[in-house]
Amino acid sequence: xxxxxxxxxxxxxxxxxxxxxxxxxxRFFRYFSYLIVVVILYxxxxxxxxxxPWVWSAPIEIKDMxxxxxxxxxxxxxxxxxxxxxxxxxxxxxxxxxxxISLPIAYFGANNVSPxxxxxxxxxxxxxxxxxxxxxxxALLFVAIIGPGPMxxxxxxxxxxIGFLGKLIGESIEEMDWGPIEALQSSGASKSHIIxxxxxxxxxxxxxxxxxxxxxxxxxxxxxxxxxxxxxIGMLFQVAIDxxxxxxxxxxxxxxxxxxxxxxxxxxxxxxxxx
Amino acid sequence: MRQEKNPLPHDxxxxxxxxxxxxxxWLRYGFILLIAVYLFYAxxxxxxxxxxxxxxxxxxxxxxxxxxxxxxxxxxxxIVTGFIESIQITVLATTAGVLLSIPxxxxxxxxxxxxxxxxxGRAVIIVSRSLHPIVLGVLFVKAVGFGAFAGVLTLIxxxxxxVGKLIAEAIEEIKFGQIEAIRxxxxxxxxxxxxxxxxxxxPRLIGLTMYQFDINLxxxxxxxxxxxxxIGNTLNSAFGRYDYGTASAILLVMIAVILVVEAxxxxxxxxxx
Numbered sequence: 001x002x003x004x005x006x007x008x009x010x011x012x013x014x015x016x017x018x019x020x021x022x023x024x025x026x027r028f029f030r031y032f033s034y035l036i037v038v039v040i041l042y043x044x045x046x047x048x049x050x051x052x053p054w055v056w057s058a059p060i061e062i063k064d065m066x067x068x069x070x071x072x073x074x075x076x077x078x079x080x081x082x083x084x085x086x087x088x089x090x091x092x093x094x095x096x097x098x099x100x101i102s103l104p105i106a107y108f109g110a111n112n113v114s115p116x117x118x119x120x121x122x123x124x125x126x127x128x129x130x131x132x133x134x135x136x137x138x139a140l141l142f143v144a145i146i147g148p149g150p151m152x153x154x155x156x157x158x159x160x161x162i163g164f165l166g167k168l169i170g171e172s173i174e175e176m177d178w179g180p181i182e183a184l185q186s187s188g189a190s191k192s193h194i195i196x197x198x199x200x201x202x203x204x205x206x207x208x209x210x211x212x213x214x215x216x217x218x219x220x221x222x223x224x225x226x227x228x229x230x231x232x233i234g235m236l237f238q239v240a241i242d243x244x245x246x247x248x249x250x251x252x253x254x255x256x257x258x259x260x261x262x263x264x265x266x267x268x269x270x271x272x273x274x275x
Numbered sequence: 276m277r278q279e280k281n282p283l284p285h286d287x288x289x290x291x292x293x294x295x296x297x298x299x300x301w302l303r304y305g306f307i308l309l310i311a312v313y314l315f316y317a318x319x320x321x322x323x324x325x326x327x328x329x330x331x332x333x334x335x336x337x338x339x340x341x342x343x344x345x346x347x348x349x350x351x352x353x354i355v356t357g358f359i360e361s362i363q364i365t366v367l368a369t370t371a372g373v374l375l376s377i378p379x380x381x382x383x384x385x386x387x388x389x390x391x392x393x394x395x396g397r398a399v400i401i402v403s404r405s406l407h408p409i410v411l412g413v414l415f416v417k418a419v420g421f422g423a424f425a426g427v428l429t430l431i432x433x434x435x436x437x438v439g440k441l442i443a444e445a446i447e448e449i450k451f452g453q454i455e456a457i458r459x460x461x462x463x464x465x466x467x468x469x470x471x472x473x474x475x476x477x478p479r480l481i482g483l484t485m486y487q488f489d490i491n492l493x494x495x496x497x498x499x500x501x502x503x504x505x506i507g508n509t510l511n512s513a514f515g516r517y518d519y520g521t522a523s524a525i526l527l528v529m530i531a532v533i534l535v536v537e538a539x540x541x542x543x544x545x546x547x548x
Contacts, residue, residue, distance in 0.1 A: 041370060044363040049504075050424045058419045058428070065418045089317035096314065132530040134497045136409060140514055144338060146331035150321045224409040227501070231321075234410075241413055249414075253406065260405040 069250035076248040079236060080255050087232035087259060090150050090225065091218035094157025099211050101158065102165035109166055110173035113199070123166070130163030135221045139230040150231030157218050157225075164217075165210055172206035173199065208274050212267045219263035223256045233259070338519050345527055346520030353509050354525055358532060361495045361505035364426045368495070369488045371427070372434025373480070379435055380442025387446060387454075387472065400443070404436030412498035423504035430491045430498070437490070438483050442476060449475040485540040492536050496529055 022030065108114050109123030139156035146152055180198040189197070226234025233256060240248035347354070382388055382396025403411075411432050415425040453471040462470070499507015506525060513522040 037370075040366055044366045048363045048367065048423050049360065050427075051420070051422065054420050054422075055424055058424070061418045062415075065414070086320065089320055092314070093317050093321060093323075128534070129530060132533050133526060134493065136497045136500055137510070137526070140500070141338070144514070145335045146327050151323050151327065154321060154323065220405075220407055224407045227409060227413070237410065237413070241417060253410070256407075256410065257402060257405040261401070 065246070068246035069253075071247065072251040072254055073245070073247035074251065076236075076240075076245075076251040077255075080233065080252060083226070083233040083236050084255055084259050086150055087222045087226075087234075088219060088263075090153045090157060090232055091215060091222040091263075094154045094222070095161060095211065095215045095218050097154065097158040098161035098165055098214065102162045102169060105162060105166040106169035106173060109170040112174055123170075127163045127166045127170070130159055131167060132163075133160070135160040136224065136228060139225050139228050143229045148229035148231075153222060153225040153230035153232055156230055157222060160221070161214050161218060165214055168210045169203060169207055172203050172210075176202040209271065212270055212274070216263050216267040220260055223259065341517075342519040342523035344520070345524035346518075347524045347528075349518075350509070350513070350521045350524075354506070354521075354528060357499075357506035357509035357525070358528065360423055361492065361499070361507075364423050364430065364495045364505050365488060365491045368427045368430030368434060369484065369491050372431040372491075373438055373484050373487065375431060376435045376437075376439035376442060377480075379439040380446060381468070381472075383439060383443035384446035385443075386449075386451075396439075396443070400436055400439045402436075403432045404440060406432075406436075408433045408494045408498050409501055412501045412503040416502045421502045421504075426495060426498050426503035426505055429503055430494060433494060434487055434491065438480075438487050441483055442480060445476040445479045446472060482544045485544045489533075489537055489540045493533060496533075 105123050105126055108119040109127055111120055114120040114123065135156050138159045139152060142152035142155040142159075146155070176199065180202070181194055184194050184198050222232050224232075224234045224237075226232040226236065227238045229235070233252060237249065237252045237256075240246075240252055379396050379399055382392050383400050384396075385393055388396070408429050411429040412425060415428045419425050419428065449472060453475065454467055457467050457471040495505045496507050496510070499505040499509070500511045502508065506529065510522060510525045510529075513519075513525060
């Protein structure tokens with residue numbers, strides 16, 4: 001035990017030295033963090049509002065639900081396919097809008113190129129509030145404002161994606177190399193020339209990567225927009241659930257998985273080609 | 276101007292142009308045209324209607340004027356208990372989800388499993404990654420009833436999809452030297468896992484857990500919209516009662532909590548590195 005405290009080098013020659021991975025201080029710290037985790041878990045389990053009989057019957061209920069879903073109903077496809085196309089369209093148009101809007105916001109939100117502190121602060125506030133509010137909450141808001149339909153979905157996707165794109169593109173502007181900018185400045189280039197010949201080429205790879213990533217995420221998100229009335233496959237899902245048409249539910253689930261994988265494969269292909 | 280013109284007969288000194296992404300001009304313009312046509316078509320199907328936006332403006336004004344100033348007092352206790360429940364759901368789901376995603380991650384790592392197990396592990400991860408937490412939330416609310424338990428189950432599946440995939444990828448990148456070293460001592464499968472595989476993925480796993488906690492907290496705020504417990508429930512009923520003052524108070528607290536948790540998990544992640 002005392003081998004470490006009295007200096008391991010002195011003890012090296014002796015038989016009694018045995019290797020230990022952590023110093024006592026590290027060990028204390030580790031056990032202390034374990035203790036914190038256990039206390040938090042205990043507090044959670046003891047005070048969370050869970051009705052335990054439902055927990056014990058959960059496996060039976062879940063099995064029962066799945067058994068009702070088999071086999072999926074292929075006749076539901078006639079409704080599902082148009083809804084799937086609408087889902088992809090919402091995601092795409094929402095991404096296009098978000099990209100267009102997020103570019104100036106990213107520019108103003110990057111602390112090395114933003115014209116002044118006020119524009120920086122405004123852009124940062126827009127980015128944070130857009131990012132922190134989930135797509136579904138934006139969708140609730142837009143359904144309340146402009147009524148149900150895919151337009152509310154497009155707006156919800158756009159407003160959530162602006163913050164995401166603005167933050168990541170802004171960070172890539174902040175990380176860029178100042179050499180090309182100074183080179184252009186010394187040749188007397190104007191502001192717009194500096195942006196298009198020194199900033200844009202450096203940010204472009206990140207821009208494409210982030211835009212493609214967001215399109216992929218947006219497809220996932222747009223599959224649920226319909227549940228609050230904002231268009232896409234989500235509405236069919238909600239209707240099938242509400243009418244207890246379990247075989248339609250499983251068909252919808254399969255098609256959601258299909259469309260998400262489709263988006264993932266396309267983005268994977270484009271990414272490999274582009275970057 | 277004349278002098279700048281290229282004097283050489285074979286003009287390989289022509290003005291430099293950036294090489295295009297697609298070499299073949301037919302293919303390139305065809306591709307651009309295709310995308311333009313698709314965007315135009317998609318745009319036209321969505322019945323985007325500027326009139327509706329204009330008609331929505333007074334409604335938006337009404338909503339925002341009743342949302343500001345945010346009303347923290349009227350449902351103060353409900354907001355607090357809602358957030359506590361969200362955090363509890365997140366704690367439980369992250370713990371159980373990460374523990375569960377370790378075996379699925381092992382199954383889905385190509386280099387240490389056999390083919391049938393790999394296919395099964397990948398399938399589980401793909402399915403749980405593809406379904407949005409709200410879809411899972413609706414299913415679990417139907418199966419086990421309203422409340423926090425459905426939320427915990429939802430986020431467990433969600434965690435398995437995300438963490439499981441990244442664990443599998445981390446395992447696929449490990450060095451085999453250590454596995455061979457342990458194996459040469461005559462160790463069994465479990466010993467190899469504990470002494471050769473886990474030490475190599477542990478730093479990634481801890482970082483991922485922090486990150487997933489952050490993601491789960493965000494998700495737990497929305498799965499409440501479909502009845503799976505937490506602050507989302509409170510928010511949904513505030514929207515349902517047109518009580519936009521309370522709704523905006525909840526949204527503001529949500530932004531604050533998410534930013535704080537993001538900062539803490541970022542600090543912890545850097546600390547574990």
